[in-house]
Amino acid sequence: MADKAQLQEAIKTQGEVVRKLKSEKASKEQIDDEVAKLLQLKAQLGGDEGKHVFVLKTAKGTRDYNPKQMAIREKVFNIIVSCFKRHGAETIDTPVFELKETLTGKYGEDSKLIYDLKDQGGELLSLRYDLTVPFARYLALNKITNIKRYHIAKVYRRDNPAMTRGRYREFYQCDFDIAGQYDAMIPDAECLKIVYEILNELDLGDFRIKVNDRRILDGMFAVCGVPDEKFRTICSTVDKLDKTAWEDVRKEMVNEKGLSEDVADRIGAYVSMQGGQDLAERLLQDPKLSQNKQACAGLTDMKLLFSYLELFQVTDKVVFDLSLARGLDYYTGVIYEAVLSQTIPAPVCTPTEQNGADEAGVSVGSVAGGGRYDGLVGMFDPKGRKVPCVGVSIGIERIFSIMEQKAEASSVKVRTTETQVLVASAQKNLLEERLKLTSELWNAGIKAEVLYKKNPKLLSQLQHCEETGIPLVAILGEQELKDGVVKLRNVASREEVDVPRADLVDEIKTRTL
């Protein structure tokens, strides 16, 4: 606990930071951040500073999911998990934090985005940054050499959030991976089939899956005359081609990365190429590429991959694209990325987030990506034993954003409960009878609600049904109790019919199939 004088000093300093930012007309987000810190400091001081200053918010870059968002999330997960299960996958889970050193050296420059836990004595821990590194750690720890598994869980990155675009600091990843020594390209093809199936079923409009291979990229760089030590950095420049024009990418290569114009232009000729199996065949005849061992291995596998994709009937959406590079260091073979064709309408932006043209009518971009990483598990194994892996990660947060906007735009109301029937009464003093009937329905497996009031008005009971989409009302009255029946009302049509109490469960089941 900081002492009081220190705190007051910190508050003074922080107050100046805020004033300075305001006078400089800094961005609202920046100012909000610093104001939040100021309020936190004041809250720590508490007590004699007068009122309790309390910041009521979630942590920066995170959000709560309300019931409506959860209903959409559940729907999306169901589609994805069904697909993973259809392909025979098991599932695992790992802790939200790992030993810090487990994550060290896996993410290159992005390591600065890792959340560390405070050293409270004991081990040094960090929140997981993705699910792939914990998966590799899991395989090495348990000496597993064969598994097809999916893992859906949240990961953490201290990145700049852009919440309206579905970019958060806490977000879901949805990974499917196949580990094991198998014949070439069969598991790789299944991963692409899975992406295809999921994007189809989610009904997000047209999409394209770009495919390339790290070995083809490396071979291409070699034959173009890129020095070995510049492969990775040129790779990340090439990676910008999905958002940036060739002219600008070329400039970066020449001016910043120090390639000669000739070399850049040779790269330019290759990375403009797109095609299918035919392109792989043509490049295998390319006088320069065909001389490079790496490139030939990649191209031969690409040909094979496309022959399997043909059998899986997914070649209409898959493109062999030499400009696809992908950032992560650990890929060793095939890489791929799925992009939606549609441009989603500009969401309602808060002023904080509306900082540039790229926020308005933004193209949704990548919604899935992955590739082969044959070396990662070996980094964890004490004897360096390798377990070849290939996998795909579904970019679920962007998909949530799109689905939420679709739900918002649609007239169909999203239900957040599955209640089949409300047990109601029009008369007073029937609480006990309502509770008794509700309990009977629960015991019979019917999803039933009852208002927690002694004597609710019938109107408010019906309104509850309208608001939450409950389709049926089971109405009890003195007469019904005497006759051994329940009045079953269809909320939409307002039709009512007396149902013998013994038949009620079956009647509700039939009507809410």
Add this chain to the structure above:
Amino acid sequence: MADKAQLQEAIKTQGEVVRKLKSEKASKEQIDDEVAKLLQLKAQLGGDEGKHVFVLKTAKGTRDYNPKQMAIREKVFNIIVSCFKRHGAETIDTPVFELKETLTGKYGEDSKLIYDLKDQGGELLSLRYDLTVPFARYLALNKITNIKRYHIAKVYRRDNPAMTRGRYREFYQCDFDIAGQYDAMIPDAECLKIVYEILNELDLGDFRIKVNDRRILDGMFAVCGVPDEKFRTICSTVDKLDKTAWEDVRKEMVNEKGLSEDVADRIGAYVSMQGGQDLAERLLQDPKLSQNKQACAGLTDMKLLFSYLELFQVTDKVVFDLSLARGLDYYTGVIYEAVLSQTIPAPVCTPTEQNGADEAGVSVGSVAGGGRYDGLVGMFDPKGRKVPCVGVSIGIERIFSIMEQKAEASSVKVRTTETQVLVASAQKNLLEERLKLTSELWNAGIKAEVLYKKNPKLLSQLQHCEETGIPLVAILGEQELKDGVVKLRNVASREEVDVPRADLVDEIKTRTL
């Protein structure tokens, strides 16, 4: 990054710590902890210290879930979620971390168990300690005054782990809460009904749900002569009665907490009482308790609660027990706790964990608990507006432990996939035909697998089915392809039958209903 000299110094110091512990014959767990720290330090030094020293483990007190454990977890969650949905609950989710101050002042002494995140600039954050405080924060932030929601998520406590007993530092909570201003005891009764249903369906053997009320406890302490300022501390002493004999509890009251023997004995007379509605009625006539306003309010509500429990047909398992106290400060009314009657057999203990008789043949104890907390949301609301809440938390980790042990003991194999059919071949060169058929099955919604080998042996294909529990094999051969059929084999019975390719999907569906 610490510099090298500092690190070497730290390694030296830590080495001495380890040597000292070993010479003192400290517990294996303690030594392991310090050795792990030493290895971490050495790993940080890395490079020129020779080999890479890498600690391959999960963080202390955490575990991975393997596919078998996940299958059990999914089964348990399905039962629980079905129950919550049957009662018309929505679901929400909140971030894994909250602003540190959101958690401050909610957990009393246990606050020291909160995991803090490192200050990497920006807000001060902590991992959530339970789901109740984030729920209250959520209600206040979104100005929600009415909701029935469940939330299943992991929470974090830097407690002493006892993994074989299902006590972890990362563990699931499974909460159901009803927020809103309603007529007395109706939502409270529903929470108890839910505990009853879930424990019944999970089939964990006999159980008992103890019920009490904070107001009854407070009233009882008052009429026994406990000074106001000692209510909470005496409450936590009473809470030990489930594990400790009255004589020892009495000693603590008198010797440590400074009660007179008379006062302790008066408490002793009350806390030995157990019963149902009748006990509430009797205590309402008690010459002393009936004079206390708090106690009367609690007893009147208890009577009402039991009348509703009667309607819900759960009174066979619910006991009004005056010794139930529960630790948390925020309860304001009814409190309850469910305990299993069975004693689970001693699990296989690692030497580290086997430190005392309480590990062997341990009684499972509390598997659910909760109560009414009408003041918590008001602590977050800027205007202090109250939202009455009542809820229950299912102690899911203990339940997992029991279910895992049951599965271990049972001869029935836990399946970790849902695959209906393996597409196989007895002959060579049929990979393409296998892939094509598998793809057809996937497209028709059949859960199908195919081995990722060009020419797998039939035996290894059948073995894969035996090992993973796949019930059917669709076998392709030259003859079958010519005849337009597939040989469908039942793995268990070894029966084979030729099925026309056009009928295959229906046949598989029928056989794997």
